[in-house]
Amino acid sequence: MSDLVLRSDAGPVRTLSLNDPDRRNPLSVALRTHLLSELTEAMEDPVVRAVVLTGAGSVFSAGGDLSAMRRRPAAEALELLESAQAVVRTILAGPVPVVAAVEGAAFGAGVALAAACDRVVTTASTRFRATFTGVGLSGDMGIYWSLPRRVGPAWARRMLMFGDEVDGSRAVDIGLADVLAEPGEALAVATAEAARVARGPRGALAAVKGMLGTVGDRDAVLDAEARTQSSLTDTDDFAEGVAAVRERRAPSFGEPG
Secondary structure (H helix, E strand, O other): OOOOEEEEEEOOEEEEEEOOHHHOOOOOHHHHHHHHHHHHHHHHOOOOOEEEEEEOOOOOEOOOOHHHOOOOOHHHHHHHHHHHHHHHHHHHHOOOOEEEEEOOEEEOHHHHHHHOOOEEEEEOOOEEEOOHHHHOOOOOOOHHHHHHHHHHHHHHHHHHOOOOOEEHHHHHHHOOOOEEEOOOOHHHHHHHHHHHHHOOOHHHHHHHHHHHOOOOOHHHHHHHHHHHHHHHOOOHHHHHHHHHHHOOOOOOOOOOO
């Protein structure tokens, strides 16, 4: 087990914590690799009946790893995006229910990661924002599958196209989150929710997840998302967006490169 993903077990509930708090838990290649390994192991472990996914420190996840973002050929980017999607594919298609405990903030791919989970617990002050267009990108990690199915096309458009921020209370109202906890209690509530579902019939719950995944063509959506996002990583707008974020200024987007 890597220090980037911490694991703890309480009976049939396994908790996985993103553990890069000094950087607000960005979904770096290293963190994603270890998270995928941990999720895969949990899905295959007959003792594990539910998983809680949370972030160490004050933020669930700030999204993509800005320090690693750079202009790159689409083919190279596609390989990285598909490795990132492997994480959400495991959550979406795996037989074990996954409950997210989201406090502080979930930005960009952090929103996608939370939205892919079967249940999301949050707090009123938590902020959700799809920040992809700020760096000249469109979105990844399955967000075009999970977000519209949680909030509908109108709110998905507001978040993905216009960058509207949603607090935890509104997130529950629109379906992005399911349970509102008191500040500092999201993890405890999520653990209780996971323990509750862990008492259910494992086979039947796996069947429910599988049947819900047949509504629409999930793999086609994720494949198209990865192709689109990877093509955008080789543009002037992406390079400008990343530079602007690093330099703490407003981006100046022009024509696609």
